[in-house]
Amino acid sequence: MRIATFDLDGTRQWRLLVLLSAVVLAPATVLLMVAMNAAGSSLLDLAVIGAAALGLHCAVFLTARSAVAAFAVASTAMLVLAFVPVPGWSSGILLPSALCFLLVLWRVVFDAPTPWPWIALAVALTGIAVAEAIGASRADGDLPPWMQTLEATLLVTVAAVTWGVAWTARMQNERAAADAQAALDRARRTERAHIRRDLHDVIAHSITLMVAQAEAARVGTGEAHTDESLAQLAESGRSALRGLRGMLRVLDASPPDASDVVPGIDALDDLVATAGTPLHRVSLTENGTRQPLAADAEVALVRLTQEGITNAFRHLEAPVSVEVTVDWHLDHVAVQVSDDGGRGPLRTGPPGTGLTGISERVAAAGGSFDIATESSWTLTAQFPVLDSP
Known part of the structure; x- marks a missing residue:
């Protein structure tokens, strides 16, 4: 009272x-x-x-x-x-x-x-x-x-x-x-x-x-x-x-x-393998030895790859090729998702509108994020790796 x-x-x-x-x-x-x-x-x-x-x-x-x-x-x-x-x-x-x-x-x-x-x-x-x-x-x-x-x-x-x-x-x-x-x-x-x-x-x-x-x-x-x-x-x-x-x-x-x-780094292979169609080619290149990542960094890496593939399929006219490259280093991992531009953009609005959430997710995981746009799109991110036990 x-x-x-x-x-x-x-x-x-x-x-x-x-x-x-x-x-x-x-x-x-x-x-x-x-x-x-x-x-x-x-x-x-x-x-x-x-x-x-x-x-x-x-x-x-x-x-x-x-x-x-x-x-x-x-x-x-x-x-x-x-x-x-x-x-x-x-x-x-x-x-x-x-x-x-x-x-x-x-x-x-x-x-x-x-x-x-x-x-x-x-x-x-x-x-x-x-x-x-x-x-x-x-x-x-x-x-x-x-x-x-x-x-x-x-x-x-x-x-x-x-x-x-x-x-x-x-x-x-x-x-x-x-x-x-x-x-x-x-x-x-x-x-x-x-x-x-x-x-x-x-x-x-x-x-x-x-x-x-x-x-x-x-x-x-x-x-x-x-x-x-x-x-x-x-x-x-x-x-x-x-x-x-x-x-x-x-x-x-x-x-x-x-x-x-939640998706981890092991889901990356299946994600790339199931994403392709006869008109949509997706390839994965992984260099170096996998290092342990924080759980939120693993989720952000997979979601970044998923968004890059989805972005290319949604906004580019087929046939489209998307290349996913993962480079493992001693102190960080770098991931790059790039497309070849297909036959040109579709009339589906400006691409990349779903990348704001990805950018926030990468930042929350302690990583860095960059987007390069020319005739094609390239998404690049880096995440710190955990110290080996």
């Missing part, structure tokens, strides 16, 4: 308090200074009190920009007031404008990052002790001893209560923010579950039918090339299903099992 009476973080509430401090406390301090002048206070003391009071009111306005800086200004002003004698009191820390210090203290406890709330409490209590020590050192017997004790007790109580209420409001605000974040996370999980169901009902079903129809068509064909193409079509459908199931598990926030693993 929130303490609405003391919850001063609202803009309207805070502005009202700032306005009241200027309209009520400042005139009250001026009236007290007039009385002090009549009681014989020196002009220097009055000037110092006026400057310190002005600093306190400015500190309240400064909290809108920096609570810590405002607290530093207010603390300095209160320390100055502690050295100024006031007739009938121990010092000037009981001036009406001194209440501005409590407003600044509240704000720094509520807004400032840790450990500033605790520093503010220590500064406030230390300041009270210093002020009372100064007052006691110049006591001339006009004030009874119990009044000094009462004043110190009152100041400590007010400062501690202000700090405690501000800290309670801060904790309530942080709990409310945590509850809001938890509600947002639940909403995201619910939305992911909806997306998962939609993908499964629409896309997975359609791909399954496509694979089944391709397998059925193989039975009735008598041409070797047609049979080979249909087999590759069926295998591509199965691969898409495996990838879709892996994506659905990510959306559902459940760990993948052994049947739906």
Whole structure:
């Protein structure tokens, strides 16, 4: 339950308090200074009190920009007031404008990052002790001893209560923010579950039918090339299903099992072998000895190769040749996917629109990525290898 009476973080509430401090406390301090002048206070003391009071009111306005800086200004002003004698009191820390210090203290406890709330409490209590020590050192017997004790007790109580209420409001605000974040996370999980169901009902079903129809068509064909193409079509459908199931598990926030693993470097040979058709030639050249790669680097390498092949097939007129080259070095692996430009670009829009995700994936794996475009496209990436055990 929130303490609405003391919850001063609202803009309207805070502005009202700032306005009241200027309209009520400042005139009250001026009236007290007039009385002090009549009681014989020196002009220097009055000037110092006026400057310190002005600093306190400015500190309240400064909290809108920096609570810590405002607290530093207010603390300095209160320390100055502690050295100024006031007739009938121990010092000037009981001036009406001194209440501005409590407003600044509240704000720094509520807004400032840790450990500033605790520093503010220590500064406030230390300041009270210093002020009372100064007052006691110049006591001339006009004030009874119990009044000094009462004043110190009152100041400590007010400062501690202000700090405690501000800290309670801060904790309530942080709990409310945590509850809001938890509600947002639940909403995201619910939305992911909806997306998962939609993908499964629409896309997975359609791909399954496509694979089944391709397998059925193989039975009735008598041409070797047609049979080979249909087999590759069926295998591509199965691969898409495996990838879709892996994506659905990510959306559902459940760990993948052994049947739906992310693609690794061992999938590169099958990817190239199943990508070709009579009109689309894909070759793989691998130089050097394979080195261990991080899991995200393996995925990025395979996805880069897949995107380069898909990009060429989608945007170039057949026949098209794509060459994949993988060069293994002691400290890195370089992969290059280049096409021969085919018979020219198809009217399918500008090529390479799907490469943004590949670039981000390569960067996330600690690699570098480059695209060269002339009459053909060349995708190049490098990934660091892991140290051998």
